[in-house]
Amino acid sequence: MRDADEPVVGYVSFAAWESQAETNAPISADDLGASGASHGDVLMKLARAAIRERLHIEHSTDADSTASILAANPWLxxxxxxxxxxxxxxxxxxxxxxxxxxxxxGKDVIAHAVDAATRDPRFKPVTAAEYPLLNIEVSVLGEPKAITIKTRDGQERPVRSRTELEAALRPGKDGLILADHRGCSATFLPQVWDELSDPHDFVSHLLAKARIRPSYDWNDDEIDCQRYEVTAYAEH
Incomplete structure (x- = not known):
């Protein structure tokens, strides 16, 4: 697995830069769920403001700046x-x-909004002319956890095989991280289930993304499997 301070390039590959660790307890998907639209509106407004500032597009009011949004929302x-x-x-x-x-x-949203617009290696940087055409989605992640199953004696253990993994997955709910012992790893957000609804296909495409053979099967703990949930907020 990669270090905790390594941002990830969306649905396909990895990119990274460093940040000093914070001492505050993480804000999770569950923490945001109860607040719903108000938190989501702030997160999307912050992401849009960050891109606007990077593209040197003027704010309509001072309240629309990233600094003002951060100051007005201490939970960020x-x-x-x-x-x-x-x-x-x-x-x-x-x-x-x-x-x-x-x-x-808040810093995470700002950094990743700018990077998604300008540093995703799959695309050319977003231009100021494109800015009004963009739709933004912010997904807040819960903590990744090992995927486990219950044994016959009632104990829990991590999944050891592809068959166990695919049986344990929760389509539409689980984000998935796969990693082998050679340093190859990749993730899919839960939103990818909209395109790959079958667990076998989901795992196959994620293996390919991690540069592992899509048909690869294992029975010996060779692949580390973790899942996480997200609370996603999207512009409409």
């Missing part, structure tokens, strides 16, 4: 991990995020 100072996904005309335009909380959630 709590540690948190997120993905920022950009689409244009229904097509992916950029997606970068963190799997593990390592900095304040």
């Amino acid at each position: 100072n709590e540690s948190g991990a997120c993905f920022v996904t950009l689409t244009e005309g229904g097509r992916l335009r950029g997606c970068i995020g963190s799997l593990v909380a390592y900095q304040p959630l």
Whole structure:
């Protein structure tokens, strides 16, 4: 697995830069769920403001700046991990995020919004002319946890095989991280279930993303499997 301070390039590959670890307890998907739209509106507004500032597009008011949004919402100072996904005309335009909380959630949103717009290696940087055409989604991640199953004697243990993994997955709910012992790893957000609804296909495509043979089968703990949940907020 990669270090906690390594942001991830959306649905496909990894990118990274460093940040000093924070001492605050992480803000999780569960923490945000009860607040719903108000938190989501702030997160999306912050992501949009970050991109606007990077593209040197003027704010309509001072309250629309990233600094003002952070100052008005102290909960953004709590540690948190997120993905920022950009689409244009229904097509992916950029997606970068963190799997593990390592900095304040507000800083995480700002950094990943800018990186999704300008540093996703799959796309050219977003231009000022494209900015009004972008739709933004912010996904706040829960903590990744090992995927386990119960044994016949009632004990829990990590899944050891592809068959056990696919049986344990919860389509539409689980984000999945796969990693082998050679350093190959990749993740899919839960939103990918919309395109890959079958667990076998989901795992096959994620293996390919991690540069592991899609048909690869294992029975000996060779692949580390973790899942996480997200609370996603999207512009409409």
